Amino acid sequence: xSKLKKSLSCSLKGTGKESSTCxxxxxxxxxxxxxxxxxxxxxxxxxxxxxxxxxxxxxxxHTKEKPHMCSLCGKSFSRMSTLKLHQKRHNGVKDHMCFDCxxxxxxxxxxxxxxxxxxxEKPYxxxxCDKRFGQAGTLKIHERTxxxEKPYTCxxxxxxxxxxxxxxxxxxxxxxEKSHTCxxxxxxxxxxxxxxxxxxxxxxxxxxxxxxxxxxxxxxxxxxxxxxxHTKxxxxxxLCGKSFSRMDYFKMHQKSHSVVKDHMCFDCxxxxxxxxxxxxxxxxxxxEKPYxxxxCDKRFSQSGNLKNHxxxxxxEKLHTCxxxxxxxxxxxxxxxxxxxxxxEKPYxxExxxxxxxHAYTxxxxxxxxxxxxxxxCxxxxxKFPRAQHLKIHLTxHTKEKPYTCSSCGKSFSxxxxxxxxxxxxxxxxxxxxxxxxxxxxKQPRIxxxxxxxxxxxxxEKSxxxxxxxxxxxxSGSLHRHTKNSCVKLx
Numbered sequence: 001x002s003k004l005k006k007s008l009s010c011s012l013k014g015t016g017k018e019s020s021t022c023x024x025x026x027x028x029x030x031x032x033x034x035x036x037x038x039x040x041x042x043x044x045x046x047x048x049x050x051x052x053x054x055x056x057x058x059x060x061x062h063t064k065e066k067p068h069m070c071s072l073c074g075k076s077f078s079r080m081s082t083l084k085l086h087q088k089r090h091n092g093v094k095d096h097m098c099f100d101c102x103x104x105x106x107x108x109x110x111x112x113x114x115x116x117x118x119x120x121e122k123p124y125x126x127x128x129c130d131k132r133f134g135q136a137g138t139l140k141i142h143e144r145t146x147x148x149e150k151p152y153t154c155x156x157x158x159x160x161x162x163x164x165x166x167x168x169x170x171x172x173x174x175x176x177e178k179s180h181t182c183x184x185x186x187x188x189x190x191x192x193x194x195x196x197x198x199x200x201x202x203x204x205x206x207x208x209x210x211x212x213x214x215x216x217x218x219x220x221x222x223x224x225x226x227x228x229x230h231t232k233x234x235x236x237x238x239l240c241g242k243s244f245s246r247m248d249y250f251k252m253h254q255k256s257h258s259v260v261k262d263h264m265c266f267d268c269x270x271x272x273x274x275x276x277x278x279x280x281x282x283x284x285x286x287x288e289k290p291y292x293x294x295x296c297d298k299r300f301s302q303s304g305n306l307k308n309h310x311x312x313x314x315x316e317k318l319h320t321c322x323x324x325x326x327x328x329x330x331x332x333x334x335x336x337x338x339x340x341x342x343x344e345k346p347y348x349x350e351x352x353x354x355x356x357x358h359a360y361t362x363x364x365x366x367x368x369x370x371x372x373x374x375x376x377c378x379x380x381x382x383k384f385p386r387a388q389h390l391k392i393h394l395t396x397h398t399k400e401k402p403y404t405c406s407s408c409g410k411s412f413s414x415x416x417x418x419x420x421x422x423x424x425x426x427x428x429x430x431x432x433x434x435x436x437x438x439x440x441x442k443q444p445r446i447x448x449x450x451x452x453x454x455x456x457x458x459x460e461k462s463x464x465x466x467x468x469x470x471x472x473x474x475s476g477s478l479h480r481h482t483k484n485s486c487v488k489l490x
Contacts, residue, residue, distance in 0.1 A: 037050075044059075044062045065078060068082070068083040070083060070086055072087070088106045096108050096111040098111060098114055100115070101118070113135045116135070124136050125139075126142055141162060141163055152167035156171075157174070169191055172190040178190050182195060182198055197218055206218055208222065210223060210226055210227065225246060228246075238250065238254060248274070251274070252273050261273050265285070267282070280302055283302075284301070288301060289301050291303050295310060319331050321334060339357040347362040349362060349365055372385065373385050377394065379394075392414055395414075401413050404418075407425045408425070456473070460473065461473050465482060468486050
């Protein structure tokens with residue numbers, strides 16, 4: 001009889017689901033894989049199973065029964081096999097090795113899934129789109145982007161997640177748990193993978209290379225995201241028609257429509273559209289500047305600011321205007337410049353009707369109406385409408401003069417003053433004025449001196465006091481008048 005049992009084999013060979021010679025009961029189960037029959041039903045969720053023991057095991061999901069407990073950490077499991085795998089994590093046993101790269105794994109099925117990285121095999125296809133995946137679990141997670149399913153919900157804040165790993169990481173925000181600590185700088189992380197990436201910032205290791213431009217990256221995810229720069233792929237499309245290469249950029253953009261800013265800074269109570277922007281903002285309070293220039297000692301809180309700064313040293317200007325040939329370091333600067341050619345001024349002041357090319361310029365202009373000067377000097381108490389004005393003012397206290405003339409060695413606190421000074425060496429006079437060597441001493445601002453002088457001849461007085469109606473040829477004269485002399489304002 002035992003000999004007969006061993007001789008039974010599947011007659012459906014050639015279907016891609018062949019079975020080796022096996023006992024009669026195993027053959028019976030195997031034949032279900034061809035017929036699709038799953039005779040054991042769960043009466044609580046209507047799931048079906050091939051075998052009675054599979055159903056029995058599944059029922060523990062509903063009963064929450066976890067009879068198998070780890071003696072080392074107290075964690076409980078519904079299945080003995082899951083407990084045994086868990087225990088291997090404590091003793092570090094990884095006895096399944098990949099012969100292609102030498103990586104080791106606790107489970108044979110994890111190794112099998114890993115080997116598809118080398119073979120390129122992607123047997124699991126999405127039923128909603130043409131994407132294919134190497135693992136069934138990855139397909140299941142992907143399909144939730146189509147269905148919108150988020151089965152893991154936080155009972156503390158109500159936030160839902162598509163993946164259990166993301167859910168587990170989120171829970172650590174509430175508990176404050178950061179169990180993975182860097183032994184070089186003491187910084188702690190909630191996830192082991194985050195620590196692994198962080199350690200590369202100390203070692204300088206960037207193991208993922210772009211074959212098209214030779215850029216290197218800390219993680220495979222960063223490389224994958226970068227490759228969209230070359231393919232010009234922008235798969236995330238907003239209802240307004242704008243496309244994005246990254247889901248996080250797309251989500252941030254969508255918040256611009258709904259004006260949702262649900263990430264608050266607890267230091268100043270400012271709110272932001274994303275956690276990433278909040279993290280960058282918080283460096284203002286902490287003073288953290290992790291990005292150092294390779295040419296000088298300057299440090300920056302954001303990698304983008306470092307990149308822009310380094311162009312000062314390299315002289316690199318990647319963005320060129322196709323109408324006039326002028327080049328710019330920043331794409332944003334080119335975009336702003338293009339409005340000079342188009343004459344576009346979409347931002348209008350509702351109080352005086354003046355129009356501007358940029359929203360930020362309008363914001364600054366509105367402060368001339370409100371009198372708002374939000375930037376304070378902590379040394380003398382002076383207030384300024386712009387951060388740049390405060391920065392320039394601070395050089396009065398520090399005596400810092402970072403801009404040096406290459407012709408005579410004279411130093412200046414402002415780049416504009418250096419440029420004006422350099423015109424004295426070159427003899428450049430851009431305006432039809434009365435400028436002489438003597439005049440230059442009295443009126444160093446060459447770029448405005450001629451225009452101001454011409455008002456003496458024309459009698460033009462463009463700057464008027466709103467309180468008393470008195471007019472002036474210069475804005476500075478009006479400012480002094482409103483501050484010190486206007487009888488209506490006293």
